[in-house]
Amino acid sequence: MEELKKRLIHLHHCRGIGSKGILKIMKIDSELKNLYQFSISVLQDITRISSENFSKFYYDLHHLDLTKILTIYSTHNISCMTIFDKEYPFILKQIYNPPLVLYTIGNTSLLNYPSIAIVGSRKGNEYAKKSLEQLLPLLVKKRLNVISGLARGVDTIAHQMTIRYGGKTIGVLGSGFFHIYPQENRMLVENMKKGHLLISEYPPSTRPQKWHFPMRNRIISGLSKGILIVQAEERSGSLITAEYALQEGREVFAVPGNMMESLSKGTNLLIQQGAKLVLTGEDILAEMNI
Structure with a gap:
C-alpha cells in the first residue's frame, strides 16, 4: 500500500483526533513523511487538541498495528479509499469538508x-x-x-x-x-x-x-x-x-x-x-x- 495512503488511514484510526486535526498535520507535512518522527511537543503544537485527547492520539499513533487491522478488514471484504486515490469520487471531492477516508463494501x-x-x-x-x-x-x-x-x-x-x-x-x-x-x-x-x-x-x-x-x-x-x-x-x-x-x-x-x-x-x-x-x-x- 502506498505510504501516504497507509499513514492517512493510520491517522484516521487514532483516537482523540478528527479530520480537523489530521488536516492541521497535513498542512505542515503534506505527504505525512515525518508523521512518526514528530516530537510530542511539536505534535501538540500542531494539533492543538486537549491533553486527554492528545494522550490517546499519541498512544495510538505509535502502538496501533495497522497491518493487523487491514487484514481483519480484508476478511470482511472491507476496502479503504482515501481522498488521494484516483477511484475517490470526483463529485464528492468538490463538497465542503469531504471525508478523508471512505470504507466500502x-x-x-x-x-x-x-x-x-x-x-x-x-x-x-x-x-x-x-x-x-x-x-x-x-x-x-x-x-x-x-x-x-x-x-x-x-x-x-x-x-x-x-x-x-x-x-x-x-x-x-x-x-x-x-x-x-x-x-x-x-x-x-x-x-x-x-x-x-x-x-x-x-x-x-x-x-x-x-x-x-x-x-x-x-x-x-x-x-x-x-x-x-x-x-x-x-x-x-x-x-x-x-x-x-x-x-x-x-x-x-x-x-x-x-x-x-x-x-x-x-x-x-x-x-x-x-x-x-x-x-x-x-x-x-x-x-x-x-
Whole structure:
C-alpha cells in the first residue's frame, strides 16, 4: 500500500483526533513523511487538541498495528479509499469538508455512474411507498443509482424497492460496518453487499453516535446529482440533507403531500422555497438532463 495512503488511514484510526486535526498535520507535512518522527511537543503544537485527547492520539499513533487491522478488514471484504486515490469520487471531492477516508463494501464501480439520493422521514408510511412505486421504475430503467442512508422509514423503502425493481443502490452509514444501525436493517445490509455498495466514513469498529447522522447526510448529497425528499417533518434530518444539496449546487426535488399531515410539512416547505415539485419520474429526469 502506498505510504501516504497507509499513514492517512493510520491517522484516521487514532483516537482523540478528527479530520480537523489530521488536516492541521497535513498542512505542515503534506505527504505525512515525518508523521512518526514528530516530537510530542511539536505534535501538540500542531494539533492543538486537549491533553486527554492528545494522550490517546499519541498512544495510538505509535502502538496501533495497522497491518493487523487491514487484514481483519480484508476478511470482511472491507476496502479503504482515501481522498488521494484516483477511484475517490470526483463529485464528492468538490463538497465542503469531504471525508478523508471512505470504507466500502461491495461494488465501488457504482461510484462512476450518476446517482440520485432519496431520503425522508423515519416514520415514512404507505404514502411514501406509493410515491416511490410511481417514481422509481423509470429512474431504475435509466440506470440511476439510488443513494440513501439506511435509516428506518423512507431510506429503507428506497433501498428495498430499488433492489426489487432490479436497480443498484448505495447505502451511506452513520456508523462503522461492525455496528449496523438500525439493527433491523442487518438483512438489508447483507443483501446490499452483493452487487450494491455500502459506504461509511467511520472505521468499521465505530459505534453510531447522534452527531454522525447529520455528517453522513453531506456524503449522501455529495455523491448524488440530485436529491429527492419523500415525506419529511418541518424539522427533520432530510431537510439537513436538502440544505447540503443546495449548498453544493445539487438539484432538490420534493414529493408534495397533504398539508394537514405533519409528514408533509417539510416537503411542502421545500417546494415553497423553490424545490422542484415531483409527480412523475420524468419530472426528475428532465431536470437532471438524463
